[in-house]
Amino acid sequence: MWEKIFGHETNKIFLGNMLQGERKTPSLLFYGPDGIGKKKLALEFARSFLCLDDPTDDYCQCRSCRAFNGKSHPDFIYVEGQGARHDILIEQIKDVEKKAVYAPVLSPYKVCLIDGADRMRVEAANSLLKLLEEPPTYWLFILIASEISQILPTIRSRLMAIRFEPLHREEAARVMNQQNIPQGDTLARLSDGSPGKALHLAKTEALMWRERALFVMEGIADPYLMACLARLEWLGDMDVDRTQTFLEMLLLILRDAMMIKEGSGLLLYNEDERERIASIFASTTLPALKKALLETERFYLGLNKGVNTRMILEALFLEIHTFLKE
Ligand SMILES: [Zn+2]
Structure with a gap:
């Protein structure tokens, strides 16, 4: 039945x-x-x-x-x-x-x-x-x-x-596979066992935004950060919805980075990128990560229509850059 x-x-x-x-x-x-x-x-x-x-x-x-x-x-x-x-x-x-x-x-x-x-x-x-x-x-x-x-x-x-x-990850992944969604397993994990959320992530190209978030974090410690950011064309045509998806992915990455630091044996949201995340934040302290996470949350909650998303994101990246140096 x-x-x-x-x-x-x-x-x-x-x-x-x-x-x-x-x-x-x-x-x-x-x-x-x-x-x-x-x-x-x-x-x-x-x-x-x-x-x-x-x-x-x-x-x-x-x-x-x-x-x-x-x-x-x-x-x-x-x-x-x-x-x-x-x-x-x-x-x-x-x-x-x-x-x-x-x-x-x-x-x-x-x-x-x-x-x-x-x-x-x-x-x-x-x-x-x-x-x-x-x-x-x-x-x-x-x-x-x-x-x-x-x-x-x-x-x-x-x-x-x-x-x-929430569904077990395997069940959520089954729902995604049934609907022929590529990378269903990864999306199911990112959505915490909510197929509805996972489908939304698929529709909003969340995995592409996750890749971009990882890319920015890889360069976040660069002393010429602003010059690096200026080369990112996609930063120029963000709207509020895309920025939201981007920040959601960034939050999950930072959260996973904290879990890795804490040595938690739990499965990560970005389990498939575990080694990459571990290496990006290898020399970052746990308190610095926590600050970066809270700050990203603050930016996420403060998003609203009419903001200049490029400026908002650059400001956030600069703050994270400063925290991670501490
Ligand atoms: Zn009947």
């Missing part, structure tokens, strides 16, 4: 048990890091829950499953954040409330999936709380969130929380 979704075996068993016998409709909360398959499993579970034939069959062709796969199921309600900030607005919850007066049409149940429940405006959350306090009969609510701390405790107390862990 739900073979298309990798990992999360314990959660699958738990959810599978809910499909046995007479179905109860508790309100559920799926939480855990972004991009690891919470929504995929929620959708498959919703399809199974509404199914009229064999909910354990991934390829069931009953009327309900066909309607669900065709994105036209009358008893499935999907709510997701709107606008640039992906907030869930009160109007959206009011819409759900209106639908609550109608009985299911095709299935014996209705499923309401609220994606990004941690991005709910307060008024929306209070409105939803009323619904959860007295859920309409036959309604199953599934809320999805990456930050459980952002869910009002009153709402949280109404939900059965199901925690999702």
Whole structure:
């Protein structure tokens, strides 16, 4: 069952048990890091829950499953954040409330999936709380969130929380290979077991930016650093998104360099570049690396539209250059 979704075996068993016998409709909360398959499993579970034939069959062709796969199921309600900030607005919850007066049409149940429940405006959350306090009969609510701390405790107390862990590296790599993403193993490692994040890294050419970050670090101790930087053409046509990817890669490199210094036996994000990173920072002290990491983080968080990214990056490189000399 739900073979298309990798990992999360314990959660699958738990959810599978809910499909046995007479179905109860508790309100559920799926939480855990972004991009690891919470929504995929929620959708498959919703399809199974509404199914009229064999909910354990991934390829069931009953009327309900066909309607669900065709994105036209009358008893499935999907709510997701709107606008640039992906907030869930009160109007959206009011819409759900209106639908609550109608009985299911095709299935014996209705499923309401609220994606990004941690991005709910307060008024929306209070409105939803009323619904959860007295859920309409036959309604199953599934809320999805990456930050459980952002869910009002009153709402949280109404939900059965199901925690999702990042995938094991091998599982994440399998997802990447299934989608024919080159260097899937490396991307899976860089994304900490989040296939969604790994796909994003592939799309933003993260490995190219990682190579550039390594290249700059290789020359960071050069006394003529500014002259070296002036020769880097790509520095001139960075935008905020590229700079963000670049800095993310630089942060992982610096973090790995610290792990190597500490002699930690843990696997690095950039395990494939372990020796190169060790050699770049061979004569750097741990406190200097830590300073460089914190400073890079500060620049990363301070990025916003309209900044001159070349100037920002050059300023950062100069600071790292100074720290590493200490
Ligand atoms: Zn079915």
